[in-house]
Structures are given as structure tokens and as C-alpha cells.
Amino acid sequence: AGIPDSGTGHAIGYANQAKVPYGRPFVKYTPTWPRSFMPQDQRVRDLVARMKLIPIRELIEGKRLLFCEDSIVRGTQLQDIIRRVFDYGAEEVHMRPACPPLIFGCKYLNFSRSRSELDLAGRRSVHELEGGEPENLAKYSDADSEVYAAMVEGIRARLGLTSLRYQRMDDLIAAIGLPREKVCTFCWDGTEE
Numbered sequence: 001a002g003i004p005d006s007g008t009g010h011a012i013g014y015a016n017q018a019k020v021p022y023g024r025p026f027v028k029y030t031p032t033w034p035r036s037f038m039p040q041d042q043r044v045r046d047l048v049a050r051m052k053l054i055p056i057r058e059l060i061e062g063k064r065l066l067f068c069e070d071s072i073v074r075g076t077q078l079q080d081i082i083r084r085v086f087d088y089g090a091e092e093v094h095m096r097p098a099c100p101p102l103i104f105g106c107k108y109l110n111f112s113r114s115r116s117e118l119d120l121a122g123r124r125s126v127h128e129l130e131g132g133e134p135e136n137l138a139k140y141s142d143a144d145s146e147v148y149a150a151m152v153e154g155i156r157a158r159l160g161l162t163s164l165r166y167q168r169m170d171d172l173i174a175a176i177g178l179p180r181e182k183v184c185t186f187c188w189d190g191t192e193e
Helices: 008-018 042-052 076-087 121-130 137-141 146-159 169-176
Strands: 026-028 053-055 064-069 092-097
Touching: 008 064, 053 076, 076 092, 076 146, 121 137, 121 146, 137 146
Parallel strands: 064 092
Antiparallel strands: 026 053
């Protein structure tokens, strides 16, 4: 399933590739609500997110669910969604974001509205592992490293997921279909090209 609407396309693709059924365990109600990650106040973001997604118990209870999402920025709304899905009786909740973990704040678009890079789920996990800012933050973008695995495990535990696996950078670049030097990867690996 996708987290509506940002994860829907990714979930349909994942289901088709994995040959598993696609489900939609949430009804999305949006006539009067803005983008839920945009308000500055976390309480308003949480309220908007909660009011927009209405769980369908029959599609959740007793199920092992795998959700896709475009990204995990802060993770606060996702944490609430996961808690709600477990409250509705899900046996397991797995997450597959369509991009690598966000470690660096976007310096070009400011899409996250974060006041601090520690608002980013990836950066917060690194900070907790290191007990502060590491000297080499870029090492956490290597999906084959032990520190990357520890960072992802920290995010998974904070969110309360059964499992969490991010899209690898090389797979993301291949899916986009452009040469790597034509794709901005700053928020994932800190590289400016």
C-alpha cells in the first residue's frame, strides 16, 4: 500500500514488480486540508495528517502490511500513521521509502520547512548514534556500511516499524534514467555537483 498520495505510485510499482496484491487501507479526505508537511507548527501538521487519512479496519486488522512512501523527512506524521495501523490490528508494518534516507537539509528548495537539520529522521538518528555531530557525516550515505545500517535501525525503532528498507542511491539514479551528474543528490549524500 502507499501512504496517500505521495506513496501511491511507488506502491503500485512495488506490488507489480513483487507480484503481490496492492491494497489501499486508507481513505484520503482532502477537500479543505493543505499539504500536511507545510505548516510550521507540529501540532497543526499532526492534526492535518490525522484528519486526511481515514483507516479502513477491514483492510488492516490481522494483516502484514508493507507501505511505500516517497520519502521520510521528519517521520513524525509517519510515526502516528504506524501507531494507528497497529491500533487497528495490523500484525506487522513494513516501510519501503522510494529514496535514500535524508541526511542533509535541502539548500535549494527548502521543501522540508525544517528549522534544524536534526529535524530530519536520518540526521536525528546519526546524532543519537554519535552523541553529537560526526566528523564525517557522508559515511552514513553508504548503504553497504555498518553505520548506515545502524542509522536505518535507529529510524526503524523510532517509527515503530517491523522493518525499514530504503531505496539505494544507484537504484534511484537508474530508475530516473539520467546520468548521476544530472541529478541533485545533496540531501542524501551531501554532494554538490
